[in-house]
Amino acid sequence: MSLKSYSRARAVHVMLVYTGGCNGCDIEIVNCILSPKYDAEQYKVFLTWNPREADVLVVTGPVTRRNEEPLRKMYEAIPEPKVVVAAGACALMGGVYKNIHGDIPSEEIMGPVENIIPVDAKVPGCAVRPEDILSGVVAALPKLLNAK
Amino acid sequence: MDEDNQKTNEKVDRKVIETEISMGPVHPAALEPYRVRLFVEDEIIKDAEITVGVNHRGVERIMEGLPVEKANSLTEKICGICSNSHIWNSCMVAEKALNIEVPERAQYIRIIMEELERMHSHMLYLAHGCEVLGHETLSMRMFYIRETVMELLRMIGGNRVQYGAPIIGGVRPRCELDEMRIQKLKEGMDTVEEKMTEFADRFVSDPMIMSRITGIGTLSQKDAIKLGTSGPTLRATGVEKDLRRDMTVYDPFEFDVITQDDGDVKSNLLVRVFEILESVKIIRQAVAGLPEGKITNRSWEMQDAPITKSYIEVPRGTLYHSYALQDGRVRHSVIRTPSITNIGAMQYACIGQHVTDAQLSIVQCDPCFTCTDRAVKIIRLDK
Numbered sequence: 433m434s435l436k437s438y439s440r441a442r443a444v445h446v447m448l449v450y451t452g453g454c455n456g457c458d459i460e461i462v463n464c465i466l467s468p469k470y471d472a473e474q475y476k477v478f479l480t481w482n483p484r485e486a487d488v489l490v491v492t493g494p495v496t497r498r499n500e501e502p503l504r505k506m507y508e509a510i511p512e513p514k515v516v517v518a519a520g521a522c523a524l525m526g527g528v529y530k531n532i533h534g535d536i537p538s539e540e541i542m543g544p545v546e547n548i549i550p551v552d553a554k555v556p557g558c559a560v561r562p563e564d565i566l567s568g569v570v571a572a573l574p575k576l577l578n579a580k
Numbered sequence: 581m582d583e584d585n586q587k588t589n590e591k592v593d594r595k596v597i598e599t600e601i602s603m604g605p606v607h608p609a610a611l612e613p614y615r616v617r618l619f620v621e622d623e624i625i626k627d628a629e630i631t632v633g634v635n636h637r638g639v640e641r642i643m644e645g646l647p648v649e650k651a652n653s654l655t656e657k658i659c660g661i662c663s664n665s666h667i668w669n670s671c672m673v674a675e676k677a678l679n680i681e682v683p684e685r686a687q688y689i690r691i692i693m694e695e696l697e698r699m700h701s702h703m704l705y706l707a708h709g710c711e712v713l714g715h716e717t718l719s720m721r722m723f724y725i726r727e728t729v730m731e732l733l734r735m736i737g738g739n740r741v742q743y744g745a746p747i748i749g750g751v752r753p754r755c756e757l758d759e760m761r762i763q764k765l766k767e768g769m770d771t772v773e774e775k776m777t778e779f780a781d782r783f784v785s786d787p788m789i790m791s792r793i794t795g796i797g798t799l800s801q802k803d804a805i806k807l808g809t810s811g812p813t814l815r816a817t818g819v820e821k822d823l824r825r826d827m828t829v830y831d832p833f834e835f836d837v838i839t840q841d842d843g844d845v846k847s848n849l850l851v852r853v854f855e856i857l858e859s860v861k862i863i864r865q866a867v868a869g870l871p872e873g874k875i876t877n878r879s880w881e882m883q884d885a886p887i888t889k890s891y892i893e894v895p896r897g898t899l900y901h902s903y904a905l906q907d908g909r910v911r912h913s914v915i916r917t918p919s920i921t922n923i924g925a926m927q928y929a930c931i932g933q934h935v936t937d938a939q940l941s942i943v944q945c946d947p948c949f950t951c952t953d954r955a956v957k958i959i960r961l962d963k
Binding site: 450456458463493496527532558 | 605606607611612613633634635636637638639641642643644645646650651654657658659660661663704707719720723724726727730739740741742909910948950953
């Protein structure tokens with residue numbers, strides 16, 4: 433194990449990107465890392481808002497038209513190796529905004545996230561539960577840790 | 581190019597603005613995407629512009645022509661923090677339009693859900709506020725207290741976020757309160773009251789926090805009324821206005837309208853702390869006096885109705901929903917959330933502050949950009 437991957441395994445930084453969902457998933461993710469009840473920080477998983485120091489990108493929400501470009505830029509700003517986790521029904525399939533409509537469908541939704549950036553792990557739920565997010569991030573970790 | 585750039589150029593021409601600091605739409609300091617432009621002179625903010633519209637999903641437009649039950653559950657997805665308020669108000673529009681009588685037990689359960697939601701929303705605000713202040717310990721403490729409320733919501737509605745209790749004519753059968761649930765509610769209220777009181781004591785007696793938040797981001801009462809703010813943001817400037825006093829469903833309950841005088845970050849934080857304790861009072865009264873009977877009135881028929889309006893008090897202020905009904909489908913839906921005026925008022929609260937206090941000044945109104953971003957003008961540049 434190289435020094436780089438050794439240190440990476442001991443400080444996984446998660447960045448949360450919000451692309452136009454209902455805020456429910458985002459608060460659950462912040463809750464899951466910051467709240468003393470779930471407390472992902474004890475497993476050395478930290479929340480960051482800076483793409484340059486992130487390892488895992490957690491994306492929530494159907495990607496709105498205005499958010500498509502920032503999301504792509506943010507994905508590019510994260511250094512290799514990187515892992516993308518799509519969390520919530522909106523990120524996985526566009527959610528209610530893309531799939532339910534009356535007379536006219538919404539033209540604002542560019543999602544799901546797969547259409548824009550490659551996704552490594554998927555976490556279903558509306559809204560996602562903190563336990564599921566932890567297992568989703570853990571499922572994506574081997575790719576990050578086995579990278580040379 | 582576009583309108584806001586033009587305005588900046590005008591300001592530069594008038595030599596008002598020396599430098600512009602632009603943040604967003606996605607920025608490490610902001611939890612939700614929005615754009616802030618601060619026009620500064622020697623680190624003192626002279627003017628501010630907040631642009632919303634990044635999260636526009638067009639909820640009102642996709643509601644047009646949906647069956648009313650489906651449209652109601654779609655309104656719940658507007659906001660993950662105040663989801664119950666949206667679905668409650670949307671159901672109230674249909675009940676008002678079709679003259680449906682709601683059983684009293686259902687109203688009590690709806691109020692319990694709404695007050696639980698107010699508590700968790702205010703707690704989230706306090707946690708976020710403490711994080712922006714730079715005090716992570718208190719923020720984590722607040723998240724810990726909030727878990728008690730989230731567990732209660734999960735117990736009643738079955739989901740931690742978006743519990744979907746109200747339906748047209750009552751509440752979902754899943755949300756019926758039995759003896760065990762009532763017992764847990766009572767225990768939860770005791771825990772919340774005890775821990776919130778401790779938190780408030782600790783918060784107010786800390787000289788470091790108080791000196792950081794006193795006198796920052798002051799919004800005068802005159803400005804607050806002029807700009808049409810509502811909810812706790814208005815009450816923090818000393819105006820005694822709470823729409824719950826005017827709502828008939830709240831008539832059986834006794835509670836105080838909390839006001840503070842200064843209109844700064846301190847007042848905003850304290851108003852929310854005391855409102856959580858008021859919510860505890862309301863839930864205790866509702867649980868003690870829970871009437872017997874049905875929880876859903878299913879004897880109603882669909883018919884056409886003109887545009888019907890409904891206003892309620894939600895954690896952030898006054899929420900407005902209106903729509904008309906045609907063949908059981910929703911037409912001309914309009915939704916107006918309190919955050920839009922509150923965020924606008926925060927542009928005024930920023931003026932005269934240091935750049936380091938800008939984020940705190942904006943966050944003090946509990947902005948919810950997801951709620952806000954629905955009606956925006958989109959300019960296509962390629963045409």
